[in-house]
Amino acid sequence: MSKYWSHITKRIEPYVPGEQPRSTSVIKLNTNENPYPPSPKVLDAIRQHINEDLKLYPSPTADDLKQAIAKYFNVNEKQVFVGNGSDEVLAFSFLAFFNPGRDILFPDITYSFYPVYANLYGLNYREISLTEDFTIPVEQFYDAPGGVIFPNPNAPTGIALTLESIERILKHNREKVVIVDEAYIDFGGDTAVSLIPKYENLLIIQTLSKSRSLAGMRIGFALGNEQLIEGLERIKNSFNSYTLDRLSLAAGKVAIEDVDYFNETREKIMATRERVAKELKNLSFHVLDSKANFLFIRHDTVPSKHIYEKLKEQGIYVRYFKKMRIDQFIRVTIGTETEMDSFIQAVKSIVQN
Numbered sequence: 001m002s003k004y005w006s007h008i009t010k011r012i013e014p015y016v017p018g019e020q021p022r023s024t025s026v027i028k029l030n031t032n033e034n035p036y037p038p039s040p041k042v043l044d045a046i047r048q049h050i051n052e053d054l055k056l057y058p059s060p061t062a063d064d065l066k067q068a069i070a071k072y073f074n075v076n077e078k079q080v081f082v083g084n085g086s087d088e089v090l091a092f093s094f095l096a097f098f099n100p101g102r103d104i105l106f107p108d109i110t111y112s113f114y115p116v117y118a119n120l121y122g123l124n125y126r127e128i129s130l131t132e133d134f135t136i137p138v139e140q141f142y143d144a145p146g147g148v149i150f151p152n153p154n155a156p157t158g159i160a161l162t163l164e165s166i167e168r169i170l171k172h173n174r175e176k177v178v179i180v181d182e183a184y185i186d187f188g189g190d191t192a193v194s195l196i197p198k199y200e201n202l203l204i205i206q207t208l209s210k211s212r213s214l215a216g217m218r219i220g221f222a223l224g225n226e227q228l229i230e231g232l233e234r235i236k237n238s239f240n241s242y243t244l245d246r247l248s249l250a251a252g253k254v255a256i257e258d259v260d261y262f263n264e265t266r267e268k269i270m271a272t273r274e275r276v277a278k279e280l281k282n283l284s285f286h287v288l289d290s291k292a293n294f295l296f297i298r299h300d301t302v303p304s305k306h307i308y309e310k311l312k313e314q315g316i317y318v319r320y321f322k323k324m325r326i327d328q329f330i331r332v333t334i335g336t337e338t339e340m341d342s343f344i345q346a347v348k349s350i351v352q353n
């Protein structure tokens, strides 16, 4: 604590990201990155853009990237906002759509950045308890005083809501913004994009970090009606004109356009997830039904913290959350087939000893 800190700096509790080990020999299953490289076309686009133009600022409006996203989702360009990772898009959205003094609702077990943004901006929030089986209790999100935010599928559970449930939440919050954080939607959930024309209070946020293997470039986006997007542009242009650099703009556009590569890699990840889930069940793990690129698992008898620590000793990183209700679980990102074979082997020796 320093006497020079502002009241806000003193008050906030920053988010703590998962470990990023320096060693390249570890099997990294702790931060939900994609185990496959970005599309070769993306790497070519980046190489082509390493040129003298880097002396110039990038486009402040990111029109080419927005166009590619709009075309892919069959929406209008003015319904697309882009930012430096979906974390930035989330941070701008809290400021653009939520007001102090009125509770925002989000699940008690969810992406732990939400309370961090709320505290940063002095917003009030209420955490809604997930049911016993870790699903979102839809009715409890009706008539939210300040607005709603939840991931679909939820993190770290991986459990997805149906579009019908999402529509019920939207219908019961017509005067407030409902943000659906679809960071993991491409691994088996149903995107709510089709609901945009019907619900002017719907904002969808997605990222290129997971299903398009670009966590290292920081590209996220939001989709929603034009007025919501204009609100986000107002906030962004009050922070930083150029949130995405030239290389990210080029990479993002091609990553969205290379649909074949995207489908190939996400299908491989989903197939590996189903295979690993089955093997874990055979080893007496309780495995939540995941529609994401990770599994949330608990062993019948061996404590999760022990499994987490033993795996780490063997160079396999998974995520353990020291938080009520979920401290019996570990979250395991789906890696390549080979990485997951090593993980299963290691886990087997831990739980069978």
Ligand SMILES: Cc1ncc(COP(=O)(O)O)c(C=O)c1O
Binding pocket: 031, 032, 084, 085, 086, 087, 088, 111, 151, 155, 181, 183, 206, 207, 208, 209, 215, 218, 219, 220
């Ligand atoms: C639910 C959820 N939303 C958003 C993000 C942020 O993703 P990024 O900032 O890389 O786009 C994450 C990252 O792990 C996440 O789990």
